[in-house]
Amino acid sequence: MKKITACLFGAVVLMVNSLYAQKCPDVRLTSPDIVKEGDVLMFVANVTGGDANITPTYNWSISAGTISSGQGTSSITVDTKGLGGQTATATVELGGYDRTCSSMASSTTSIDKVPKTEMLMEGNFITPVAFMQDASKFAGDFMSAYYGAESSKAIVFFYPGKTDTKAATKIKQMMATTKTSFSAMGMKPAMYKMITAGKRGNTSYEMWIVPKGGETPVATPVK
Numbered sequence: 001m002k003k004i005t006a007c008l009f010g011a012v013v014l015m016v017n018s019l020y021a022q023k024c025p026d027v028r029l030t031s032p033d034i035v036k037e038g039d040v041l042m043f044v045a046n047v048t049g050g051d052a053n054i055t056p057t058y059n060w061s062i063s064a065g066t067i068s069s070g071q072g073t074s075s076i077t078v079d080t081k082g083l084g085g086q087t088a089t090a091t092v093e094l095g096g097y098d099r100t101c102s103s104m105a106s107s108t109t110s111i112d113k114v115p116k117t118e119m120l121m122e123g124n125f126i127t128p129v130a131f132m133q134d135a136s137k138f139a140g141d142f143m144s145a146y147y148g149a150e151s152s153k154a155i156v157f158f159y160p161g162k163t164d165t166k167a168a169t170k171i172k173q174m175m176a177t178t179k180t181s182f183s184a185m186g187m188k189p190a191m192y193k194m195i196t197a198g199k200r201g202n203t204s205y206e207m208w209i210v211p212k213g214g215e216t217p218v219a220t221p222v223k
Helices: 002-023 128-149 167-184
Strands: 025-030 034-036 040-049 057-062 066-069 075-079 087-095 104-112 118-124 151-159 192-196 204-211
Touching: 025 087, 040 087, 040 104, 057 066, 057 075, 075 087, 118 128, 128 167, 128 204, 151 167, 167 192
Parallel strands: 025 104, 034 104, 151 192
Antiparallel strands: 025 040, 040 075, 057 087, 066 075, 087 104, 118 204, 151 204
């Protein structure tokens, strides 16, 4: 009799477990292992099993950054701006199923820091000598960064002054001085680019270091 009772009890347990497995969903998150800072990061919830008559709800949370879109749906996008060097862990909790069901899942993505592009030198053209001093200092700083931080290129913007009748001559002088100063510091032509941009109030210049993987700067003339 005891043996029969034990068998019946075991059968009931198996039946309950089977019913539990049928009514409870399995949820798993997918996301990339790594993204670059500023890129859109997507987390996707994949739900299998569970009661087919239930339409699940999705409640998301994120450990870093902000959810840009998708809250309440099966996938979200996360804004990674400013998250370089960190990790972002998304967690989703399904709603609508029996409370006894375990319906949470998480996934973590690493966010690569994008090297920072920097403007190291700027100013108005005053004299060729003053500009040469700035160009030589910039070239020295660039070469230090080039070998120490894998800086890939330098960009120099020249802005003609709106009412400067000698702007073209000054920019021509600055370009020639740039080539001479950069060459003296060991900078090859492939390491830098000179661009004549739109007009500003005064004839002026900017010198940028663009590290490997950094964003290319954009000229900012004044309308």
